Amino acid sequence: MSLVPSLTEAVAVSAPGALVGVTDWCTHPADLGGAVRVGGTKNPDVAAVAALRPDLVIANEEENREPDLAALRAAGLDVLVTEIRTLDQALAELARVLGACGVRDRPRWLDEAEAAWAAVEPCEPPRTAVVPIWRRPWMVLGRDTFAGDLLARLGVRNLYGDHPERYPRVPLEELNAASPDLVVLPDEPYRFTPDDGPEAFPGATAALVDGRHLTWYGPSLVSAPRSLAAALRAAHR
Known part of the structure; x- marks a missing residue:
């Protein structure tokens, strides 16, 4: 499950059907299948997240609050926290997140993004x-x-x-x-x-x-x- 709109989009287009839960602010892509809305990035319903029993919770050190992430860990959930403050960090963290979600082949859009910014x-x-x-x-x-x-x-x-x-x-x-x-x-x-x-x-x-x-x-x-x-x-x- 994803608590970060950016990462929700990345996972949804790269591993369709993998997300069991998302936040209310996860607006892309428009169709997130049966993913359950669990509140905002700053105020997720921890109990609702835990009830979904996701294999992994994807978070970000800026988007999400540490007390919520600590509560999710205390509930026995695996939480992957990203840090993204530069484009290079973003590209590396995106690859890490997708790998953790079982995406074996690097998605084409990630290469296209890297190339687009290299050409700026x-x-x-x-x-x-x-x-x-x-x-x-x-x-x-x-x-x-x-x-x-x-x-x-x-x-x-x-x-x-x-x-x-x-x-x-x-x-x-x-x-x-x-x-x-x-x-x-x-x-x-x-x-x-x-x-x-x-x-x-x-x-x-x-x-x-x-x-x-x-x-x-x-x-x-x-x-x-x-x-x-x-x-x-x-x-x-």
Whole structure:
């Protein structure tokens, strides 16, 4: 069973029928067969997970809470916890997860994702950006994040990439004072839209991007570089 939407998609397309349970946020692929919904990533129903008796529970150190994972282990379940903070880590962890789920042959989409990102050419000239992920209060990408690594490969430097925190709360006035070339606004976890986000940054160009392509690690990595690069180019017009 999977407690991580990205990994749910990876397992579902590579080992159809293997998943007995998923979270309420697991939206891809659309058809997950008979997989039971067991709550959110941060508040799974531990008893419901245990009742499914999965051979393996797939989790992530950022997406899921340690107390829930400890409770699952205490219930006698095998829990595989991934750590994904860079693209290279994502590709390695995806291979590990799929191997643990009994996928013997490396799936074609994983090779395609690796090739797609290897072919990326960073934008010229390089751009600086702030990357909000929430408002009320404003939160942005900080150090050591998967999304930040993807943007760096596309030629976009996160101005808060050296912040001590990974997802710092930063006042809007400070974000604007940083004078970024771009404000990158994903549509998840907060759903930034043309009418909700860009207006807060009158001095910068806003790039609205697909949050799944920026933050998910799985089959979406194949199309992510093309999608993100197109959104960044469009923001420069």
